[in-house]
Amino acid sequence: MAQELDTRTRGRTARGRLRALDAYLCQLEAPLLTRDDGPWARAAFVDVGFGEHPWTTLESASAFRALNPELSVVGVELDPERATAAARDHADARTHFREGGFALPLTPDEPARLVRAMNLLRQGAPERIPEAHRAMSRHLLPGGLLVEGSSDTDGAVLVAHLLRRTPETEAPTREGLLFHTDFSRGFAPLLLRDWLPRDLRRRVRPGDPMHAFFQAWEAAWKAARTEGHTAPPDAFAESAVRLARTTPGVATDAWLLARGFLRWSPPGGTPA
Ligand SMILES: C[S@@+](CC[C@H](N)C(=O)[O-])C[C@H]1O[C@@H](n2cnc3c(N)ncnc32)[C@H](O)[C@@H]1O
Structure with missing residues (x-):
């Protein structure tokens, strides 16, 4: 049935x-x-x-x-x-x-x-x-x-x-x-990976576009911290700006970044 x-x-x-x-x-x-x-x-x-x-x-x-x-x-x-x-x-x-x-x-x-x-x-x-x-x-x-x-x-x-x-x-x-x-749990990109919508949760494996996205965000976040952006809101905003340089479709509007929002609209649509 x-x-x-x-x-x-x-x-x-x-x-x-x-x-x-x-x-x-x-x-x-x-x-x-x-x-x-x-x-x-x-x-x-x-x-x-x-x-x-x-x-x-x-x-x-x-x-x-x-x-x-x-x-x-x-x-x-x-x-x-x-x-x-x-x-x-x-x-x-x-x-x-x-x-x-x-x-x-x-x-x-x-x-x-x-x-x-x-x-x-x-x-x-x-x-x-x-x-x-x-x-x-x-x-x-x-x-x-x-x-x-x-x-x-x-x-x-x-x-x-x-x-x-x-x-x-x-x-x-x-x-x-x-x-x-909202930064009450601190911030690292992997914190967000755990709350991906159901259809994407198992799609973070090497070779998958979601995996590449999180790899790039993680690298951007580590670079931001190395440059002294260590407080979670600062590390978040700086990581988003750096991520946008390598990953098309990442929004960098100040309103979003100041409030802990990252919106990713990949040119071909969200990976299926
Ligand atoms: C965990 S609660 C979420 C409540 C609220 N949306 C939130 O985010 O806090 C999930 C609710 O969705 C209802 N639900 C589950 N599947 C549904 C469906 N297909 N259509 C309508 N309601 C559904 C359940 O009965 C349950 O009350």
Whole structure:
């Protein structure tokens, strides 16, 4: 029998866990969050797998509504009891909580602008991930974004796929990877490798592009430290600038580097 794509997982979450990701999206994706022409006026932010309490959904709703007060928000949970409890305690006219899986329980006149799926694709076969990405992208308007990845329990270290819906293809474009640390665990590139999204975690072997990326970042970080950039935030920022010299697609915007974000958008897309 074919294995279900949606699989039950534990619901652990924490307040503030995805706050850094909210800040990134508000800063770098404000046009996406605020667009209101045509179908975009109805386009929702969808949080897939919000967990045993919808804290992160509500925090993101509040952050994104500072830019777009009319934003519709839909929290989705595979676990029916979590969906029912969240709807009972936290729903309002623009905030909905529904039972559902990767196919997303949205009506045909409810498009999505942003779909987030953090910390739920930890189990299951990595080969099924593209199918999950496709399913979660289906309701996105062209230009819409799917963010899928992992973080530690309090969000101090996070890595996520940035996947963009295009008008041409059903599969979203693998636009880039977003790495983040708040430096509370110090910093070394290998700290981030441990939180790679599920489909990339086993792809850091010699010969793989992810391996070459981490080798280059590690070398840049060691060189930065040798030059005296030893404090973790300084070593991080300097390593990113050095990495960008050898690795195409590494963003060096000051806003990102000062806050512990490295975005890598390789010219050919994130390695599959
Ligand atoms: C570890 S919690 C993550 C909560 C929150 N997203 C976070 O990052 O803190 C994962 C939740 O995702 C739900 N889940 C797992 N697979 C799912 C799927 N295919 N569709 C919707 N929810 C799913 C689980 O029921 C669980 O409550």
